[in-house]
Amino acid sequence: MGDVTAISTYVPAWRTAGGMTAAGSDEDAVTMAVEAGMAALGDGLIPVDRVVLVSRELPLLEGGSAAVLLAGLGLAEGTAVVEQVGGAPAVLDAISSAEAGTLVLAAELTEGAAAGAVLVGPGQGISPAARVQRSLPLRLRGQDGVVYEDSDPRLQRERGVRASFERADLPSKPVAVAGLTPRDAAELCEGTPPRPPTLGAASPIFALATLAEERRSGLVAAVEQASLSAAYVEPAGATVTRLERPQLTLPDAGPTPGPDIKFAYTAYDRAFDSKVRWEAGRCPSCGTLALPPRWRCIECGQEGAHELVPLPRRGTVYTHATIHTPVPGLTSPYSLAVVALSGVDVRALVTVTDASAGSVDIDRQGRLVLRRVATRSGVPDYGYAFQPDVPVSEPAEVA
Amino acid sequence: MRRVAIVGAGMTPFGEHFGLGLKDLVPMAVSEMAATVDKGLDRGDIEAAWFGELTTTDGFPTGILADQCGLLDIPVSRIENACATGQDTLRNAVFGVASGHIDVALVVGADKVRETSSRSTFWEWMGMTRDMAWDYPLGLVAPANFALHVRRYLHESPATRTHLAMIAVKNHHHATTNPKAQLRNEITVEQVLAAPMVVDPFGLYDCTPQSDGAAALLVVGEEVADRYTDRPIWIRGLGLGLDRVMHQHKADMTTFPPTKKAAAAAYAMAGVSPADIDVAEVHDCFTGVELISYEDLGFADRFCGYELVEAHATTVGGSIPVNPSGGLKAKGHPPGATGVAQCVELFEQLRGEACNQVEDARVALAHNVGGPTAVSAVTILSSDRP
Numbered sequence: 119m120g121d122v123t124a125i126s127t128y129v130p131a132w133r134t135a136g137g138m139t140a141a142g143s144d145e146d147a148v149t150m151a152v153e154a155g156m157a158a159l160g161d162g163l164i165p166v167d168r169v170v171l172v173s174r175e176l177p178l179l180e181g182g183s184a185a186v187l188l189a190g191l192g193l194a195e196g197t198a199v200v201e202q203v204g205g206a207p208a209v210l211d212a213i214s215s216a217e218a219g220t221l222v223l224a225a226e227l228t229e230g231a232a233a234g235a236v237l238v239g240p241g242q243g244i245s246p247a248a249r250v251q252r253s254l255p256l257r258l259r260g261q262d263g264v265v266y267e268d269s270d271p272r273l274q275r276e277r278g279v280r281a282s283f284e285r286a287d288l289p290s291k292p293v294a295v296a297g298l299t300p301r302d303a304a305e306l307c308e309g310t311p312p313r314p315p316t317l318g319a320a321s322p323i324f325a326l327a328t329l330a331e332e333r334r335s336g337l338v339a340a341v342e343q344a345s346l347s348a349a350y351v352e353p354a355g356a357t358v359t360r361l362e363r364p365q366l367t368l369p370d371a372g373p374t375p376g377p378d379i380k381f382a383y384t385a386y387d388r389a390f391d392s393k394v395r396w397e398a399g400r401c402p403s404c405g406t407l408a409l410p411p412r413w414r415c416i417e418c419g420q421e422g423a424h425e426l427v428p429l430p431r432r433g434t435v436y437t438h439a440t441i442h443t444p445v446p447g448l449t450s451p452y453s454l455a456v457v458a459l460s461g462v463d464v465r466a467l468v469t470v471t472d473a474s475a476g477s478v479d480i481d482r483q484g485r486l487v488l489r490r491v492a493t494r495s496g497v498p499d500y501g502y503a504f505q506p507d508v509p510v511s512e513p514a515e516v517a
Numbered sequence: 518m519r520r521v522a523i524v525g526a527g528m529t530p531f532g533e534h535f536g537l538g539l540k541d542l543v544p545m546a547v548s549e550m551a552a553t554v555d556k557g558l559d560r561g562d563i564e565a566a567w568f569g570e571l572t573t574t575d576g577f578p579t580g581i582l583a584d585q586c587g588l589l590d591i592p593v594s595r596i597e598n599a600c601a602t603g604q605d606t607l608r609n610a611v612f613g614v615a616s617g618h619i620d621v622a623l624v625v626g627a628d629k630v631r632e633t634s635s636r637s638t639f640w641e642w643m644g645m646t647r648d649m650a651w652d653y654p655l656g657l658v659a660p661a662n663f664a665l666h667v668r669r670y671l672h673e674s675p676a677t678r679t680h681l682a683m684i685a686v687k688n689h690h691h692a693t694t695n696p697k698a699q700l701r702n703e704i705t706v707e708q709v710l711a712a713p714m715v716v717d718p719f720g721l722y723d724c725t726p727q728s729d730g731a732a733a734l735l736v737v738g739e740e741v742a743d744r745y746t747d748r749p750i751w752i753r754g755l756g757l758g759l760d761r762v763m764h765q766h767k768a769d770m771t772t773f774p775p776t777k778k779a780a781a782a783a784y785a786m787a788g789v790s791p792a793d794i795d796v797a798e799v800h801d802c803f804t805g806v807e808l809i810s811y812e813d814l815g816f817a818d819r820f821c822g823y824e825l826v827e828a829h830a831t832t833v834g835g836s837i838p839v840n841p842s843g844g845l846k847a848k849g850h851p852p853g854a855t856g857v858a859q860c861v862e863l864f865e866q867l868r869g870e871a872c873n874q875v876e877d878a879r880v881a882l883a884h885n886v887g888g889p890t891a892v893s894a895v896t897i898l899s900s901d902r903p
Contacts, residue, residue, distance in 0.1 A: 376636045382649045389650035409765065410651050416766065437672070437770055439664035440717040441656060446636050448656045456665060456764055465765040469655055476717060480672050492654035499654050 120218040121241025122351060123164055125327045126157035126359040128233040129315055131472035132368040139230045139315055140368045143449050144471055144489040144503060147173040147225035148183045150233035152190035152488045154320075155223050157359040158235035159191060166193055166221045166237070170200040172209045172319050173225040174259070177490075177498055186500050189394035190488040191221070192428070206297035206340035207249075207347035210322040213238065214246040214349035226318030234323025243352040247337055248286040254278045254344035275302065278344040286339075286346055293336035294329060296321035308336070330356045363508055366474060369449065376446025381494035392426060393501050396486060398464055399424035407464050429464060431486045433457035433504065436465060440476040447492065451475035457486070457504050471503035478506045519615045520903055522742045522749035525554035525735035526864035528857070531849025532699040533631045534729040539575040543568075543627050544585045546731035546854075553864075554735060555746040560586075563735075565613055566593045566623040569606030570853040572641065574632035582625055599646065600800065600887020601757065602626065603732070603856025604894035608755045610736050620738045626857035627731035630850075635727055646889045648763060657764075660716035660724060660803060662890060665764055667805030668718060670771040674820035678718055681804040682709035683826045685722045685846055688801060691833060692843025695872045697858075699726050699849035723804040728849030732858035750867045753880070754787030754897030756780060762891045771820075773806075773886045775893035776813035780884070783895040784815075787880075787903070791815030794837065794897075795878040796866050798859035800885045801844040810884060811839070814895070833873045841866065841873035852887070856894060859883035867900040 128150055132140045141150065151171050159166065169187060177183055184199035202208060209224040216222055218240040225233040238244070256274055257267045279298065283306060291308040296317075303311040314324030322340040329335060330353035339348040391397065392411050399411025403420035409429065414421045438455040441448075453470035455478060470478050471489050478484075484506035491501040527549025529542050537545075551558045568582045575581055579593035598605040603626035610622040630638060639658045646662070647653040657665075670676065686706055692698035704722055712720035735745065742749040758778025761767050767774075784790060791814060799814065801807035811822035816837050825831050831839035842848045842862040845855060863881040865871040879900050886893040 374636070376634075377640060379640060379654060380644060380649075385649040393650065410648070416761075437665045437669035439661040439668060440714075441658060441661050442714040443658070443660070443716060444636065445639050445656045445658055447640075452656065454655055454657060454661060454665070456770070467652055467655065467657070467763065467765045480669070492656075494654055501651075501654075 119242055119245060120216055120220070120238035121243035122236055122326060122330070122353040122356040123239035124158040124160055124237040124357045125323060125330055125353065126154045126235045126361065127320065127324050127327050128154040128361040130231050131363040131365060133365040134368055139232060139365065141227050141231040142471060144469065144491060146177045146490050146498065147171070147175045147227060148177055148186050148190070149488050149490055149500070150225045151223035151235070152187065153361055154233040154235035155191050155221055157361055158221065158237045160357065164219065164237060164239045166197065166219055168198040168217070168220045169193065169223065170202060170212045170216070170220060171223045171225070172202045172204045172212055174203055174205065174319065175225070175227045176201055176203065186394055189391065192395065205319050205342040206321045207342050207345045209319050210296065210338065210340040210347045210349055211246070211249065213322070214244050224319040224323055226316055226320050228318065230316035230318065232316035232318065232320040232324070234320035236323055236326065245350050247348040247350055248288055248346065250282045250286050250346040252282055252344035256343060274343065279341050282341065282344050282346040286348060288337060288348055290337055292339040292348060293334060294325040294338045296325045296338070296340040297342050326351060326353050327358045327360065329353050330358050363472060371449055373449050374444040374446050379447040379492055379494040381497050386499070394488070395426070396429050396431065396502050397426040398429050400427045407462055409464050409466055430460045430462055432460040433466070433484065433486060434460070435478055435480050435482045435504070437480060438470070438478055453478060455504050466502070469503045470506065472505045482506050519617055520739035521611045521614045521752045522737055522739065523734050523752065523860065523864055523898070524737050524742055524745035524749050525550045525558060526861040527553050528697055528732035528854070528861045529730050530697045531728045531730035531851060531858070535631065537729070539573070539627055539629050540581055540585050542629065542729065542731040543582055543625060546625060546627065546733040547586045547623065550733035550735055555748065556744065558735065558745065560588065562621045563588060563591060563623045564619040564621050565591050566625065567596060567606045567610040568593055569596045569602040569626035569857065571597060571599070571602055571628050574629045588623070599892050600802065600852050601856065601885045601892045601894035602853045603858070604883060604885055604896050605757055607734060607736070607857060607860060607896060608757060608894065611752050611755060614736055614738050617738070620741045622736045624734040624736055624857060625731060626854040628851035628853040629729040630727040631729050638727070652763060658716065660719050663803045663806050664716045664719055666770045666809065666890060667803065670805060670809055671718060673771050674823070676808060676823040678710060679706060680808060680823040680826045681718070681723055682706045684801065684804040684807050685709045687832050688840050688844040688846040691841050691873050692847030695843050695848060698843040698847055699728050700843070700847040718805070719803050725802045725845040725850040728851045730849060730851040730854045730858070732854045732861050734857060734860055748868055750864050751899050751901065751903055753789070753899045753903055754783035754895070756782030756786070756895040758782070758893045760891045762889045764889065771809065773809060773813050773890055773893060775891060776810055776884065776886050776895070779893040779895040780814050783897045787897040789880055789897060793880050794882045795880050796841060796863065796875040797837065797839050797882040797884065798842060798844065798862055799839050800887070801840060801846045802850055804846065806886065807839065807844070810886065814882065814884060833875055838875045841871060841875060856883060856885050860896060860898065863898050867898060
């Protein structure tokens with residue numbers, strides 16, 4: 119039993135030509151969950167000892183994404199991590215059954231890409247209300263990863279959602295039902311339900327964010343096919359952070375075919391902590407920061423082990439280049455930038471993300487965000503990318 | 518140090534030699550060189566060879582040189598130093614001869630860029646120049662490597678893309694009369710500016726082509742020079758400079774510090790100043806690199822390189838002709854061969870035999886900058902004995 123202390127929602131900066139929110143080509147469930155999770159963690163006043171990531175698109179089923187998740191969130195590598203396959207009901211369940219000190223993350227790449235995070239602190243504000251697990255696999259995905267879908271909305275509504283609601287026998291109408299279109303949700307709700315941008319795993323968190331902003335509380339349900347979960351939630355005291363940008367149309371082009379980008383496990387291993395935690399080596403003698411960390415200090419020549427210290431996550435473009443020519447394994451055009459980090463004498467060479475290639479110029483400011491910077495011989499390679507601030511004068515692209 | 522001279526210089530045409538392997542191009546260049554030795558070359562005189570090559574496409578490099586050139590009984594060493602490979606190969610041979618241990622040395626540079634598909638070349642070269650964990654996966658391809666510098670340079674200096682285009686036009690113009698050049702067509706500033714973008718700010722015509730080719734020099738000690746010619750070309754200055762390998766560690770990207778270091782060393786060794794240079798072959802893998810190099814080599818004041826372009830000072834007939842061969846931009850750029858081929862051009866210039874002859878050229882300079890813009894070589898040659 120706990121309280122919803124912080125809620126954050128993340129909507130990627132892209133949409134398909136059809137208008138559906140879409141993840142960028144350098145995003146996956148882990149990077150999106152980290153975006154949301156970092157916002158929910160805020161100043162880190164609540165110690166987190168458990169992270170639950172719920173998604174149907176876990177990037178690594180073997181090898182694990184836990185280390186990347188913790189590094190991206192800046193949490194200790196001893197923190198417990200649950201990587202759970204699931205959708206909206208599983209996320210609401212994870213929140214309502216969480217102990218204080220749990221960070222619940224949800225990420226969805228399909229059905230409107232979005233992510234959310236709920237930080238559960240001490241309190242009595244959430245409690246499970248009902249759980250119904252029934253089978254009506256109108257959409258299914260087996261171990262081969264192929265999605266089979268038999269679209270039958272009326273069957274889904276009658277034998278899926280409504281039948282499960284009857285069985286749940288809730289004491290009152292919910293104030294929000296996640297996982298349903300606004301029209302379907304309205305029929306089952308008390309008052310006007312929130313309109314989340316996703317029907318997927320993150321949808322209950324979007325519903326909680328809206329309730330918190332509107333200072334409402336009550337029974338919240340989440341459904342998926344014929345499964346249902348419900349919980350009492352009083353999120354009124356929670357801080358809410360919404361990460362959203364004016365959306366750009368996702369380019370059609372995928373990566374240029376050709377030979378794999380080479381991968382070296384030893385180099386990956388040596389760089390991991392600094393590269394995924396965004397930390398520099400600090401010279402034990404003169405304090406100079408080095409990115410990447412190095413044996414011999416770039417300033418004073420002191421040799422030996424260095425300690426890692428966090429780097430600023432904001433910076434200014436010193437110079438940049440936009441690559442138009444096709445490069446195997448990458449999606450052209452793409453932009454690279456040398457970014458001077460704020461307040462330290464450190465520059466980073468990074469990809470530019472969440473912006474059209476070539477749209478960023480010298481002196482543009484922005485933040486450094488975790489992204490899957492490349493997929494190398496099948497291995498996701500995570501690092502930081504430059505996300506330019508949205509200029510105040512630049513209106514969102516017209517759909 | 519013992520004085521050292523070049524007494525023979527030759528090269529294959531640069532281009533897409535799909536029908537020729539390194540095993541063909543290397544002996545062809547050596548024979549081209551031998552044909553320029555005024556009094557003839559007995560290959561039995563050659564006591565050692567140095568071979569510059571970035572990547573091998575035909576197997577064991579030094580063995581290929583020995584095997585394919587009939588030089589099985591001498592030592593052969595390979596040099597690799599990114600785009601400075603060719604000149605560094607010469608540099609090492611010169612020190613071998615200067616030491617007095619050998620009198621006659623062969624210098625060969627070669628590369629065959631068009632042996633692999635142009636797309637796989639990107640990753641092969643990045644594998645040789647980038648940090649495997651940090652920079653390699655980002656796709657900092659060779660043009661981007663330089664574009665990061667030139668973008669900042671254009672931001673801080675009055676130069677524009679039009680000045681870059683004028684350099685491409687000049688070097689194409691020079692190449693039209695060079696039978697060894699890969700791109701021998703005139704182009705216009707409008708064409709350059711309208712060409713498809715490769716890596717902003719470089720359009721297609723701002724970039725060197727991908728080239729195959731080989732070049733060779735015969736380097737001898739002062740005492741034996743007259744056995745081969747009465748018109749030797751003297752090695753006057755040699756410089757090699759390095760820098761931080763990662764772009765994020767280069768404080769000022771409007772300049773190439775390795776060039777400044779290499780040039781300072783070469784000028785000091787030669788006892789000349791930039792004003793003494795009559796003709797230069799300058800690294801122009803991308804047009805903006807030639808522009809920045811005018812300043813690093815001391816031909817122009819900081820951020821004033823564009824003035825040389827506007828005044829056509831670097832065109833043959835101007836005050837400091839640069840890349841009369843067509844440069845990397847139009848003559849071509851098989852990296853291992855490039856620096857050696859620059860010296861072939863300057864050998865001809867200083868003997869008054871060049872296809873785009875600079876009048877009364879007596880002191881000449883060759884320059885390369887490359888890898889992760891972290892290495893440069895500068896060589897100064899003269900018809901005047903030091």
